[in-house]
Amino acid sequence: MTRKNTVHARMAAILAAALSIALAFSARAAQVGSPAPDFHGTDSGGKTQSLDQYRGKYVVLEWHNHDCPYTVKHYQSGNMQSLQKEWTAKGVAWFTVISSAPGTQGYVDSAAENAYIQKMGAKPTAAILDPSGAIGHLYDAKTTPNMFIIDPSGKLIYAGAIDDHATTETSDIPTSKNYVSAALTEAMAGQTVQTAYTRPYGCSVKYAR
Numbered sequence: 001m002t003r004k005n006t007v008h009a010r011m012a013a014i015l016a017a018a019l020s021i022a023l024a025f026s027a028r029a030a031q032v033g034s035p036a037p038d039f040h041g042t043d044s045g046g047k048t049q050s051l052d053q054y055r056g057k058y059v060v061l062e063w064h065n066h067d068c069p070y071t072v073k074h075y076q077s078g079n080m081q082s083l084q085k086e087w088t089a090k091g092v093a094w095f096t097v098i099s100s101a102p103g104t105q106g107y108v109d110s111a112a113e114n115a116y117i118q119k120m121g122a123k124p125t126a127a128i129l130d131p132s133g134a135i136g137h138l139y140d141a142k143t144t145p146n147m148f149i150i151d152p153s154g155k156l157i158y159a160g161a162i163d164d165h166a167t168t169e170t171s172d173i174p175t176s177k178n179y180v181s182a183a184l185t186e187a188m189a190g191q192t193v194q195t196a197y198t199r200p201y202g203c204s205v206k207y208a209r
Helices: 001-026 069-076 079-088 110-120 136-139 168-174 181-189
Strands: 040-043 048-050 059-063 093-098 125-129 147-150 156-160
Touching: 040 125, 069 079, 069 168, 079 093, 079 181, 110 125, 147 181, 156 181
Parallel strands: 059 093, 093 125
Antiparallel strands: 040 048, 059 147, 147 156
């Protein structure tokens, strides 16, 4: 085999392996209407968090990147913090999940994340650090923000955007339909979630390459 053919063969093998990994993650990724995959991660306080710890509660997962303009929109306006406060007060477990890999936009260590939470007045149940991207791939999280809601039985009942205005303009928030609030309100009232999936918007999740 010539050197050129050897290089091509190696490239083909690498691409095949990457495709295999992508397909494996896709097959495992959460689907609305199906049981949400259990996750295990360490939060910014050093505590282990997993989905099975919160069986019997509604759980919200919020993918986060503090440098992303779309995330900034919802935090500078106080919109995300208001949602966190409102729904955790009603018994919802709300997790900020940070899947930015080291060296990429939005990556933080525990100290930096805790400082950010204090500065912004954020009120999640916990902020889970996911630098390997394992949790992000389990849920096929694509953007920041990307929102997921899991019901008390462990079923995924919503996945997608936070609202219906895919912009970085804070002025859009008052007139936006908030899909997370709508889904939680309907589900807690024993109703079917009318909009269970939307296309998420924001910055791409900065996974490790």
